[in-house]
Amino acid sequence: MKVFISITILLWSLLPQAMAQTPRAYETAAVAAFAAKDYYAAMKYYEQALDIEPDRADLRFHFADAARMFGALSKAEQSYEKVVADQQFKDLGAAIYGLAMVKKTLGKYDQAIFWFQQFQQQEGAASVLQDKVREEIDNCEWALEQINHPDVTIQIERLPEDVNTSYSEFAANQYGNTLFYSSFRNLNWKDKHYPPRPILKIMELDPNGYAHQSAAFNAPFRHTAHLAMSPDGLFAIFNYCDYEGETDIRCELYCSRNIDGTWTQPEMLPESLNFPGYTATQPNLVSGTDGTYVLYFVSDRPGGKGGLDIWTATIAPDGSCTAAENLAALNTIENDVTPFFQTTSKTLFFSTMGWPTLGGYDVYSSQKTAAGWAAPVHLGLPINSSFNDLYYAPQADNWAFFASNRIGSSNLDADACCYDLYKCTILPLNLDATVMSEMTGESLTGVEFTLIEEGQNTATHFTHSDIHSRWDIARDKNYTLVANKEGYLPDTIAWNTTILPNDRRFVKRLYLKPDIRLAVATYDQLSDEALAGVTIRLF
Numbered sequence: 130m131k132v133f134i135s136i137t138i139l140l141w142s143l144l145p146q147a148m149a150q151t152p153r154a155y156e157t158a159a160v161a162a163f164a165a166k167d168y169y170a171a172m173k174y175y176e177q178a179l180d181i182e183p184d185r186a187d188l189r190f191h192f193a194d195a196a197r198m199f200g201a202l203s204k205a206e207q208s209y210e211k212v213v214a215d216q217q218f219k220d221l222g223a224a225i226y227g228l229a230m231v232k233k234t235l236g237k238y239d240q241a242i243f244w245f246q247q248f249q250q251q252e253g254a255a256s257v258l259q260d261k262v263r264e265e266i267d268n269c270e271w272a273l274e275q276i277n278h279p280d281v282t283i284q285i286e287r288l289p290e291d292v293n294t295s296y297s298e299f300a301a302n303q304y305g306n307t308l309f310y311s312s313f314r315n316l317n318w319k320d321k322h323y324p325p326r327p328i329l330k331i332m333e334l335d336p337n338g339y340a341h342q343s344a345a346f347n348a349p350f351r352h353t354a355h356l357a358m359s360p361d362g363l364f365a366i367f368n369y370c371d372y373e374g375e376t377d378i379r380c381e382l383y384c385s386r387n388i389d390g391t392w393t394q395p396e397m398l399p400e401s402l403n404f405p406g407y408t409a410t411q412p413n414l415v416s417g418t419d420g421t422y423v424l425y426f427v428s429d430r431p432g433g434k435g436g437l438d439i440w441t442a443t444i445a446p447d448g449s450c451t452a453a454e455n456l457a458a459l460n461t462i463e464n465d466v467t468p469f470f471q472t473t474s475k476t477l478f479f480s481t482m483g484w485p486t487l488g489g490y491d492v493y494s495s496q497k498t499a500a501g502w503a504a505p506v507h508l509g510l511p512i513n514s515s516f517n518d519l520y521y522a523p524q525a526d527n528w529a530f531f532a533s534n535r536i537g538s539s540n541l542d543a544d545a546c547c548y549d550l551y552k553c554t555i556l557p558l559n560l561d562a563t564v565m566s567e568m569t570g571e572s573l574t575g576v577e578f579t580l581i582e583e584g585q586n587t588a589t590h591f592t593h594s595d596i597h598s599r600w601d602i603a604r605d606k607n608y609t610l611v612a613n614k615e616g617y618l619p620d621t622i623a624w625n626t627t628i629l630p631n632d633r634r635f636v637k638r639l640y641l642k643p644d645i646r647l648a649v650a651t652y653d654q655l656s657d658e659a660l661a662g663v664t665i666r667l668f
Contacts (some may be wrong), residue, residue: 152188154179159191165374168199176439186211186218193224197231200534206231208441222420224252226258229265234488236276236515270489272515279510281629282558282604287537288550291468292334295539296327297548299520299532300355300411300467308334309343310550326372329354345392346385357412359422363387364446366398366412366424380410381403382426392633400535401452402442404430415470420446425468425477428453435462439479439544447546452611458502459495469522470497477502478529480519488515488565512553519548527555557601559624559634564612567640576614576641583607602626602635617641 131154153252159174175192182188193208209228212218229244249259253451292298294314300311313327320326329352347353347397359365363386370380379402383395402424403409411427422444427437430453436462444450459465461483468479474498481492493505512518516535523529531551538549546668552578578598580589583606592597602608609623620639652658 149325150183155181156188161197161481162455162645163191163195163198166198166377168195171195171549172199172201172204186215187220190218190220190224190227193227197227202235202276203266207237210650211354222248223607225251226262229262233265233269233272234273234515236488238273238276242266242269251354255658268485271485275487276510280512281510281558281631284554285511286552286554288552293549294333294540295547297348297532297534297539298332298550299521300522301358301530302358302531302551303521303524304358305664306336306655310334311356311358313547322372328352329370331356331367346395348395352380353523354380355411357414359414360416364414364422364444365392366414366444367395367399368410368412369395370408370410378408380408382412382443386446386448391400396448398444398448399450401450403427403452406426407431408437411467413469414444415472417443422446423470424450424621425456425465425470426453427468434460434465437464437466439465439468439477456502459505461495464490467520469520471523473526478508478523479522480517481505487513489517490519492518492521517548521553527557529553556633558604560600560602560608560609560610561636561639562598562612562639564614564639566617567642574584574639575613579613581609581611583609604629610639612639612641614641616644618644629643 133666134298135419136371137641149209155174155178157473159171159178162168162171162174164370172192172195175188175195178188179185179192188207189208190212193205193212196202196205196208204229209224209231209417212220212224212444225244225248229241229248231242231581232238232241240420245262248262283445287293288301292310292544294312296313298310298312300403301308303309304583310332312332313329314332315328315330320328330347330349331353332340333343335341336655342358345458346356346365346367348369352372353367354370355368359368365385365387367385369383370378373379385392385395387393395498397403398409407428407430408432409428413425415423417423424442424444426440426442429437429442430440433440434457439456441456442450442451442453442518444600456477459477459479461481463481463483465479465481465483470477476494478492478494479490483490484493485507485561488510492508494503496507507513508521512531514533514535516533518531518533521529521531529552531553533551534548539547558582562574562578565571566573576598578591580591580600580602582589582603588648589600591600604626607623607625609621611619613619620641622639624637625637626635631647
């Protein structure tokens with residue numbers, strides 16, 4: 130089975146030295162490598178053949194296909210454009226389609242739409258790809274709308290070089306003071322394949338910034354990845370995986386229990402989760418009820434909607450588990466991957482190719498309610514990009530880790546590869562309030578504010594002596610602000626924080642009218658007692 134994040138990042142930088150120096154030999158090797166999904170090797174072989182026969186449009190087309198599949202997008206774009214310029218190329222429609230897909234992944238949505246439309250004219254209405262192309266055009270038009278509204282409260286930082294390498298890092302989570310993540314970085318594991326292939330290991334970064342392998346979980350000659358630890362620290366689930374053929378990887382879920390500070394020997398979870406012959410990967414573990422754990426994971430097992438789907442099951446402390454249940458409300462016929470459930474918000478974050486995306490995998494969220502799973506919500510830019518964005522894992526309400534191969538990530542060959550770890554921080558919104566006298570236009574001090582958030586049972590009260598008052602507020606909320614000052618009538622203003630100003634600052638101005646009231650009392654002239662029920666007329 131293909132592990133989506135691994136196929137295009139098998140970082141083989143060497144080619145066999147004893148190659149025959151003929152275009153036919155290179156071409157034959159390229160075809161075999163492409164069929165084995167070793168797109169990097171296929172790209173290199175086609176490149177060698179083109180060095181000898183640079184005018185062959187068919188070689189250039191196949192080189193572009195291999196480069197696109199590997200992720201060398203600039204090379205693919207340039208080569209497709211050269212092929213498309215040759216109107217006599219026999220497979221022109223396929224070249225135009227490939228160029229359109231590259232343009233989309235590069236975030237050049239206007240150009241992608243143009244080339245998808247050219248494909249429609251080239252292929253005709255009978256093409257089996259026509260429905261797909263119409264969907265891609267709609268997707269590009271949607272993406273054009275999205276890029277005009279980036280979330281200005283999101284700050285993205287690439288993790289430092291002691292974590293990210295020239296290989297791929299992903300699946301980061303912080304347990305206590307230690308960061309755990311998965312990394313393709315080890316070539317010295319006695320792999321008999323030539324060139325040697327990398328192997329996945331779970332890495333950890335301690336508070337002093339020293340990265341080393343987590344020996345408690347890693348197997349010496351198997352991929353080890355995707356560590357998911359229970360909130361109580363007593364239960365861990367992770368993957369052992371193996372190469373199948375040249376590039377495919379199949380994974381199984383294993384568990385280990387923490388007994389008196391020592392992790393037990395890993396045990397494979399039962400077949401109800403590890404369906405024989407299929408992959409089970411990317412676990413996420415949260416607390417359930419009565420000491421149980423809720424597991425979310427990804428599998429291509431039968432019974433899903435297609436490709437990789439998200440599944441869930443309940444696991445007892447002894448490792449026994451219920452049957453896996455497909456999250457049909459969220460899954461699509463495309464790949465749906467990297468689930469992470471945030472307990473505080475009751476929200477599942479996942480990446481998908483089946484819902485509208487900016488290109489590649491995008492991060493979505495869905496809140497779990499009493500009625501079921503809410504409609505998935507796209508997290509927008511800058512969390513999502515036109516590249517692959519995966520493994521979104523909130524570590525607190527205001528920050529998360531995720532992995533991406535977006536521009537700025539490590540590259541091993543031209544613009545291709547690799548996945549790096551990023552930190553996403555949600556910056557606070559500010560409310561700046563100024564209160565003016567409606568009569569004089571002067572700023573007032575000593576105003577008492579009441580800030581009310583819709584849906585909350587309590588209000589927040591502030592009294593500020595300064596002319597300007599500032600507070601932090603939240604996104605996607607409805608607020609009401611009331612200003613009071615002795616001797617003035619109150620003023621109220623309401624707004625929501627769905628549409629954000631570029632500086633994340635909401636400026637609100639309130640105006641208070643002087644409270645001018647006439648106090649009148651009526652007394653009996655003889656007794657000097659106050660009288661009630663008197664009619665008073667003001668002339």
